[in-house]
Amino acid sequence: MFDFIRQHKKIMQILLIILIFPSFVLFGIDGYKRFNSSGEVVASVDGVDISKEEWEKSHQSEIQRMRASMPTIDVSMFDTPAIKYGVLERLVQSRVLEASAKKLNLKVSDQKVAQSIAEMEVLASIKKPDGSLDIEKYRQLLAAQGMTPEIFESRMRSDVAVKQVVTGVTQSSVTFPSQMEVALDAFYQQREVQIAIFSASDYLGEAKPTDEEVLKYFNAHKEEFKSLESADIEYVVLSQEAIEKTITVSEAELKSYFEQNQSNLAAKEERKASHILINAPKEMNEADRAKAKEKALSLLDMVKKSPAQFADIAKKNSQDPGSAVNGGDLGFFARGAMVKPFEDAAFNLKKGEISGLVQSDFGFHIIQLTDIKSASGANFSQMRSGLEAELKKQLAQKKYAEIAEQFTNMVYEQADSFKAVAQKFKLDIQTAAGVSKDINADKKTAWANPNVLKAVFSPESIKSLRNTEAMEIAPNTLISVRITKHYPANYLSLEEVKPMLVQTVLNEKALSLAKKDGATKLEQWKKTPDKAELQAPVALSRDQNLKLPGNLVDEAMRANPEKLPVMIGVDLGAKGFGIVKVNKMLPSANNPTKTPELKQRFIKSWSTAENLAYFSYLKDILKVTLKEPSPDLVKPSK
Numbered sequence: 001m002f003d004f005i006r007q008h009k010k011i012m013q014i015l016l017i018i019l020i021f022p023s024f025v026l027f028g029i030d031g032y033k034r035f036n037s038s039g040e041v042v043a044s045v046d047g048v049d050i051s052k053e054e055w056e057k058s059h060q061s062e063i064q065r066m067r068a069s070m071p072t073i074d075v076s077m078f079d080t081p082a083i084k085y086g087v088l089e090r091l092v093q094s095r096v097l098e099a100s101a102k103k104l105n106l107k108v109s110d111q112k113v114a115q116s117i118a119e120m121e122v123l124a125s126i127k128k129p130d131g132s133l134d135i136e137k138y139r140q141l142l143a144a145q146g147m148t149p150e151i152f153e154s155r156m157r158s159d160v161a162v163k164q165v166v167t168g169v170t171q172s173s174v175t176f177p178s179q180m181e182v183a184l185d186a187f188y189q190q191r192e193v194q195i196a197i198f199s200a201s202d203y204l205g206e207a208k209p210t211d212e213e214v215l216k217y218f219n220a221h222k223e224e225f226k227s228l229e230s231a232d233i234e235y236v237v238l239s240q241e242a243i244e245k246t247i248t249v250s251e252a253e254l255k256s257y258f259e260q261n262q263s264n265l266a267a268k269e270e271r272k273a274s275h276i277l278i279n280a281p282k283e284m285n286e287a288d289r290a291k292a293k294e295k296a297l298s299l300l301d302m303v304k305k306s307p308a309q310f311a312d313i314a315k316k317n318s319q320d321p322g323s324a325v326n327g328g329d330l331g332f333f334a335r336g337a338m339v340k341p342f343e344d345a346a347f348n349l350k351k352g353e354i355s356g357l358v359q360s361d362f363g364f365h366i367i368q369l370t371d372i373k374s375a376s377g378a379n380f381s382q383m384r385s386g387l388e389a390e391l392k393k394q395l396a397q398k399k400y401a402e403i404a405e406q407f408t409n410m411v412y413e414q415a416d417s418f419k420a421v422a423q424k425f426k427l428d429i430q431t432a433a434g435v436s437k438d439i440n441a442d443k444k445t446a447w448a449n450p451n452v453l454k455a456v457f458s459p460e461s462i463k464s465l466r467n468t469e470a471m472e473i474a475p476n477t478l479i480s481v482r483i484t485k486h487y488p489a490n491y492l493s494l495e496e497v498k499p500m501l502v503q504t505v506l507n508e509k510a511l512s513l514a515k516k517d518g519a520t521k522l523e524q525w526k527k528t529p530d531k532a533e534l535q536a537p538v539a540l541s542r543d544q545n546l547k548l549p550g551n552l553v554d555e556a557m558r559a560n561p562e563k564l565p566v567m568i569g570v571d572l573g574a575k576g577f578g579i580v581k582v583n584k585m586l587p588s589a590n591n592p593t594k595t596p597e598l599k600q601r602f603i604k605s606w607s608t609a610e611n612l613a614y615f616s617y618l619k620d621i622l623k624v625t626l627k628e629p630s631p632d633l634v635k636p637s638k
Contacts, residue, residue: 207509518577
C-alpha cells in the first residue's frame with residue numbers, strides 16, 4: 001500500500017485538496033465533520049449553533065491538512081484573523097446550503113454519487129483498462145487520508161445535493177443585450193477629472209499632542225489597554241519519535257531482523273511493457289466480440305510488420321485511456337499486479353518481443369515487452385542503515401504502546417511535579433514563558449494546541465498549579481502541562497502605554513487636520529474654481545481607476561453628466577480627504593459590447609450576482625446570525 005502511495009504523490013496531493021476544499025458551489029461547501037460540542041456560540045443557521053470550539057477545530061484541521069498535503073509550505077500564512085474568519089464564513093455557507101437542501105428535500109441517488117466520483121479527473125490514473133475504478137487503490141488513497149469509501153461517498157452525496165440548491169439559479173440566468181450595453185458602457189465610460197488628496201501624513205508636523213489630550217484619550221479607551229491573561233508553564237512530551245532517539249540496536253539484532261525478513265527485502269523480478277487494448281468485456285455479445293477480435297488481429301499484423309511504430313499505433317488505436325496517451329506504456333510491474341493471462345504472456349516474452357493476441361476479461365491485448373529488471377537478493381551491508389531505522393521505528397512504536405498508559409497515570413497521580421515522570425521515561429522538562437490562550441503561537445510548538453491551552457487556562461489548573469491530564473496532540477504523542485506562574489489580565493498604567501498613546505493621538509490629530517483642511521479647501525475652491533490647487537487633468541473610468549481610493553472613483557463616476565463640471569469632496573477614512581473635480585465626459589476607447597470575451601465576462605458576473613442574491617435570500621429565510629465580528633471591522637489591538 002505505501003509503495004503505491006509513494007508512487008502516486010501527485011494524485012494524493014490533488015485528492016487531498018479535493019477533500020480539504022470540496023467542490024465550492026457559491027462560496028464553498030465545507031466538508032468537515034460536525035463537532036457537536038457545546039461552548040461559546042459564534043454563529044447560528046436555522047436555529048443550529050456553530051460553537052467557537054467547532055470553528056477553531058475546523059481552522060486547525062484546515063491548517064493540518066494543508067501541511068500534510070504540502071509539507072514545505074509555510075502554514076503561518078493560513079493562521080491569520082482574515083483566514084480564520086474565512087473558515088467561519090465557509091462553515092456558515094456550508095450550513096446554509098445544507099439546510100436548504102434538506103428543506104427542499106433534495107435527494108441524490110447512489111447512481112449519481114457513483115457517477116460523480118467516476119467523473120473525478122484525479123482518479124483517472126487508478127482506473128482499470130475497462131474504465132472502472134481499481135477498488136483496492138481507491139481504498140488505499142482514501143485510507144491514507146483517514147477515510148473509508150463510505151465516509152467519502154457520504155461527503156460526495158452531501159456535496160452533490162448542495163450543488164443542486166444553486167444549480168437552478170446558475171443555469172437559468174439570462175442576460176439581455178440592453179442590460180449588457182448599459183452595464184459595460186458604465187464600466188468603460190471615461191471622465192476627465194482633477195484630483196487633490198489631503199493625507200494625514202502631510203499634517204504630522206502640525207499635530208503635536210499635549211499631555212492633556214493623551215490623558216483624555218487614555219481615560220476614554222481604558223478597555224483597550226489591558227494586558228492579556230498569561231502564564232509561565234512547564235511541560236513534558238512523550239512521543240514515539242523521542243523514544244526512537246533513545247533506542248540502540250545491536251549488530252546481532254540487525255542481522256537477525258535481516259534474516260527473518262530476507263525474502264521480503266529481496267527485489268523481485270519486474271517487467272516493463274506497453275500494450276494495445278481493444279475492449280471486449282465478458283458481457284459483450286458474440287457478434288461485437290468477433291468484431292473486436294478482428295480489429296485486434298489487424299492491429300497485431302500492423303505492429304508485427306512495424307515494431308518501431310508500436311507506440312504510435314497504441315496512441316491512435318488502444319482503448320485503454322490510462323495508457324494510450326503514453327503510447328501504451330504501463331511502466332514496471334511485478335507478478336501479481338496484472339490479470340493472470342496478461343501477466344503470463346508478459347513474463348514469457350523476451351525484451352523487445354511482441355506477443356500474440358492475449359485475451360482477458362477486459363478484452364484483447366497486444367503486448368510489447370520493453371525492459372526487464374532481474375530479481376536480486378537482499379544485501380545486508382547495502383541495506384544496513386535502512387534496516388536500522390526501520391527496526392528502531394518498530395521497537396519505538398511497541399515501547400510507546402507499552403508506556404503510554406503509565407505516562408498518563410503518572411502525570412495524574414504525581415500531579416505536583418514532572419520530575420518523577422521525566423526521570424522514569426528519560427524526558428526533558430521543557431518550559432515556556434508568557435503563554436497566552438489568545439496568542440497565535442507557532443503551531444509546531446507542542447503546547448500550541450487549542451485543547452492544551454483550554455486545559456492550561458481552566459480554573460482548576462490555574463488554582464491548583466497541578467499537571468493537566470495527558471492529552472494526545474498528534475499520533476503517538478502525549479503532552480502534560482502545568483502552570484508555574486499565572487498572570488491575570490490587568491489594566492496597564494498610563495506610563496506603560498504612553499509612547500504608544502502619543503503616536504495614536506498624533507495620528508488621529510493629523511487625520512483630523514487633513515480632513516478639516518480638505519473640507520475648508522473644498523468650500524473655497526467651489527467659490528473660486530480658478531484658485532483650486534488640483535493635479536493635472538486625467539482620464540478616469542471604473543476600468544482604469546488609476547489606483548485611486550474606490551469611494552473617490554465611485555463619486556466621480558456617479559456625478560450627473562448634465563451638471564458638469566462639478567467639484568466633490570470625499571471622506572477617505574484613514575487615508576484622509578479627497579477632492580475630485582469632474583470636468584467632462586470622454587468617449588469610450590472602444591465599444592466593449594463588440595468584444596466576445598467581455599460579453600462572457602459580463603454573463604459570468606451577472607450569474608455570480610444572481611447567485612449572491614439567492615444566497616443572501618437563503619440566509620434571510622434561515623435567520624443566519626454571525627456573532628463574531630469580521631477582522632476588517634475590529635480595531636487593531638493597542
